[in-house]
Amino acid sequence: MVEIYKKSLFDIPKDIVYLDGNSLGPVLKGIEEESHRVISKEWGKKLIKGWNESRWMAQPVRVGNKIAKILNAEKDSIVLGETLAVKLYQALSAAIDLRKDRSIILTDSGNFPSDLYVAQGLIDNQSRDLKLKVVDPEDIKSSIDDSVAVVMLTQVDYRNGRMHDLDSITNLCHSCGAIMLWDLAHSAGAVPVYLTKSRCEFAVGCTYKYLNGGPGSPGFIYVRPDLIKNCSTRIRGWLGHKYPFDFSREFEQADTIDVMRVGTPPVIQMSILEKALDIWEDVSMEDLREKCIELSEIFISQVEKRCPDLELASPRDPFLRGSQVSFAFKEGYAVIQALIDQGIIGDFRAPNIMRFGITPLYLSENDILTAVKCLEKILKEGLWNSERFLKRKLVT
């Protein structure tokens, strides 16, 4: 077993325990040099020639192939670009067009709200009748029937870490003739995913969480290879054209995954991501998952022992959880601020959820114990009950 703990490859400030990799991954060593190289050697020296000589144009699929390895997806089935919300819009558009005779997009209340907004925005502007049906996560399976055009789910709940069984839901979806679209924002780099094996039609995700691509790193989209060729497109940007540099007036869509490209890719941000993905080359997702569960179990048992006022908000069964453990507490916001003040970085989601990302690439058992002890102290001594922690800021 290759060592999973690779903290020496990261540039994480010494005095902190970072439990927020589920929101924004930390900086890997070599990222600054890569950014320097792209700016000075490629953009600076090659200027416009960078598009050819530095292979910027091929980068979105090249980086997609690195992500495909992590997700056990086919080569040339994933492309990067824009943001997760845009990629979701593209995937959902294509998905509904594969089931024109059906009217329901099924999702759950555990989905990231943005996914619901994107779906509703799309539905409100269709020529056909479509309806977004939002059920409780535990009712998803029983709600899949042959009225459903598309099942659109985020595998891991952003608040409590509850995880759907990707394979069994995809199978059920297919047995009812519906199209499966997974949002893997909290899965990619966190839990093992076998995209090819699942036979799901579409998947999307982001790269700034567990994949450590940096703030605002682009989104990705997966299309099952047999569907790429006739994939329908709503947002037809020039780079989705089969021959973009012919500049023809008619849109002839690419017959490769490039069809899901839209505009000019963010080369600098994409280069940083490409570099950040190197760390995954010898990571076994199964080993990482095993370690993640081990650390999570320690975290949960220690918190429950030392901080009895907190209530576990995540599923207790590790196989029903992603890579994140959440606890509910009425003054959770202030507690998280007090923790951050002590160098323990978690985050908060309304109304009362304290989130802790368990990322074995850079978290040790010792880090977990340090975090719990700090949490215990903050709660026992009421340190959170201070004006500066109670006042809400924008993001966490």
Add this chain to the structure above:
Amino acid sequence: MVEIYKKSLFDIPKDIVYLDGNSLGPVLKGIEEESHRVISKEWGKKLIKGWNESRWMAQPVRVGNKIAKILNAEKDSIVLGETLAVKLYQALSAAIDLRKDRSIILTDSGNFPSDLYVAQGLIDNQSRDLKLKVVDPEDIKSSIDDSVAVVMLTQVDYRNGRMHDLDSITNLCHSCGAIMLWDLAHSAGAVPVYLTKSRCEFAVGCTYKYLNGGPGSPGFIYVRPDLIKNCSTRIRGWLGHKYPFDFSREFEQADTIDVMRVGTPPVIQMSILEKALDIWEDVSMEDLREKCIELSEIFISQVEKRCPDLELASPRDPFLRGSQVSFAFKEGYAVIQALIDQGIIGDFRAPNIMRFGITPLYLSENDILTAVKCLEKILKEGLWNSERFLKRKLVT
């Protein structure tokens, strides 16, 4: 008059004359330090706290305000994000919804093909009858009538630099009750634009050309302030929500220009752009335009004198041209490759257009003369007629 020529503020390789700022602007000094600062000091040290403490969340509007100054637009009327194609999709969606009783989107054959693809992709998926009408650029004015819902034009033609009169077309458009949408990809930082004065409803553009934001720097969108509040949205990402961090299930759209945000902004790329925009603080667009015309006139007269085989493809009247001069030549592709080989960087657009961007911030009269002499030599000695220049590469 403040000096327009500021080449000392750029990091342009010594041995080249860069005539391709219309495609990708060069690196400004300080950009590398800025990228270093964002990666190590903000992402690296502050991690997730960067969203608050480093004001990443407010950056898309803050940078928009810098662009608003260049385009003489209202404060808080421009926001950055994703790519030009996505922003165009958003703008055109909102525009057609303002004229639900009309059926024509009018554009011209000089528009960037991507804009036509985006429009057609949108039209093909509407519940109402809409038609894209593409006329010749000289027929635009006579084609605006009260069947037209939206006039969608790129002000400066990407091939020949032909420039539409933004104000008179906008006025005509409004006199027929249509909505005006300008693509300023080749205008922003190239020619004076008075967005507020024009009263146009929407504008979009990119930031990696004359604004020097770097490869894949994000797109921008302008919405006339009186229209922002009830602007319709197709792509409803979480950051277009009035209170994104409430994570409510219903989409309540922002009543500010944030409504045109979609997903998580590319912070590193955006920070580089923000820094690159500093140079515009004391640039008068009128002075820059005057200098651009002066240099362009020298370029045209010298090329016509020394290279009689080339045919001017741009309008001869400088007031009908943007900041780019194009010449047609059957073997234009090979000539451009031979020029690049000599350090004179222009580019090529099919079928036979050689493009030269005239950017007075970093081009002197001497540069222009050097370029023409090199072009003359390549043509007179037939240096372009070589295997290595004739073989087509992807981009230029």
